[in-house]
Amino acid sequence: MQLQLGMGREGWSDAGGTVTVTTALCCLAWLPDWRDAGGTAAVTAALCCLAWLPDLIRPGVRSKGRCSRAASLTFDTSAGAGAFAFGCSRHGEARTHGWGRHPVTPDTRTASLAGQQGFGKDMAQTVTSGTSPEGPRPSYMYKVVLLGSMSVGKSSLACRYVRNDFRELLPTVGCSFFTQTLDLEEATVKFEIWDTAGQEKYHSVCHLYYRDAQAALIVYDIANKQTFSRAKLWLEELEKRFLPDEIVIALVGNKTDLAAEREVTTEEAEEFAQTKGLLFKETSAKSNYQVTDVFMAVVQELLRREKENAPKPSPHGRSTVDLSGSGARPRCCRS
Numbered sequence: 001m002q003l004q005l006g007m008g009r010e011g012w013s014d015a016g017g018t019v020t021v022t023t024a025l026c027c028l029a030w031l032p033d034w035r036d037a038g039g040t041a042a043v044t045a046a047l048c049c050l051a052w053l054p055d056l057i058r059p060g061v062r063s064k065g066r067c068s069r070a071a072s073l074t075f076d077t078s079a080g081a082g083a084f085a086f087g088c089s090r091h092g093e094a095r096t097h098g099w100g101r102h103p104v105t106p107d108t109r110t111a112s113l114a115g116q117q118g119f120g121k122d123m124a125q126t127v128t129s130g131t132s133p134e135g136p137r138p139s140y141m142y143k144v145v146l147l148g149s150m151s152v153g154k155s156s157l158a159c160r161y162v163r164n165d166f167r168e169l170l171p172t173v174g175c176s177f178f179t180q181t182l183d184l185e186e187a188t189v190k191f192e193i194w195d196t197a198g199q200e201k202y203h204s205v206c207h208l209y210y211r212d213a214q215a216a217l218i219v220y221d222i223a224n225k226q227t228f229s230r231a232k233l234w235l236e237e238l239e240k241r242f243l244p245d246e247i248v249i250a251l252v253g254n255k256t257d258l259a260a261e262r263e264v265t266t267e268e269a270e271e272f273a274q275t276k277g278l279l280f281k282e283t284s285a286k287s288n289y290q291v292t293d294v295f296m297a298v299v300q301e302l303l304r305r306e307k308e309n310a311p312k313p314s315p316h317g318r319s320t321v322d323l324s325g326s327g328a329r330p331r332c333c334r335s
């Protein structure tokens, strides 16, 4: 028996911070499913409940911005294990409060309950690849979301990138959350990686996870043509939700180690990526092929855009401020 609970919540706070109205979406799902948990088949019964809750929050919030939060909890009674994930993004800052996915073992329950207090600390890792002799470097934080069909290897890519690990994982429930800090020559970059669930039943809540993202990896399985078609649909969805150039998108063909079963050629995927202006890489989370390269390509593109959008110093040595507002890039607020 597996109990699944997912919750997403979002809202707007006003500039003064005196009145904040939040709408909340609660989704309780106890979904029918067959699952092999720890070697024994488990039946999952299901109940789905959706409710919008009006909510007034913290008068102390004093900046203008959008809040969004998402949590998911799963407990597998047959395996005596559970997992807890909580992602919080406020005023553009996402924080780790939990970790949403563990192999189903008797130890998992302890790990996921402990995670409610101290999670995130062990997930954050720092990669040092150089220092700048010119003093402090700028720091950037980017939200990166992983999208794609179920079982294409999204979580495996995140796990390989953040922990350099590859192991059998349970299907993601709602969303998992990783962080990775890159200490680069030109900047310090913190990635907040939101790994979404690929199962169709979670599609309707996916926008809660990818909103306000600065980058997206759309992942497909090179040995499964259907997942490539689904990747194209993901792109269409992002194109509807984000303004052009608002988000860096990479198309990622995973499982290159399954070359003998390949159904999507490199050429057709590359051509598609080119016509759509996407970054493109083929990877294998299993054999650790080009996984870091994907994230590096994304960060390089983000930093390139950062430079491009930086205010230019005037010829008289003073920086200019665009008061017309034409330079401002409106944030997308379609939901």
Ligand SMILES: Nc1nc2c(ncn2[C@@H]2O[C@H](COP(=O)(O)OP(=O)(O)OP(=O)(O)O)[C@@H](O)[C@H]2O)c(=O)[nH]1
Pocket (backbone or CB within 6 Å): 148, 149, 150, 151, 152, 153, 154, 155, 156, 157, 167, 168, 169, 170, 171, 172, 173, 196, 197, 198, 199, 254, 255, 256, 257, 258, 283, 284, 285, 286, 287
């Ligand atoms: N051969 C091979 N298998 C992989 C690779 N990456 C992931 N897998 C396997 O593919 C299956 C699904 O991997 P996940 O990482 O859970 O896929 P996901 O896209 O996160 O799946 P959902 O959570 O359902 O959305 C697992 O059995 C993985 O071991 C890879 O590069 N090569």
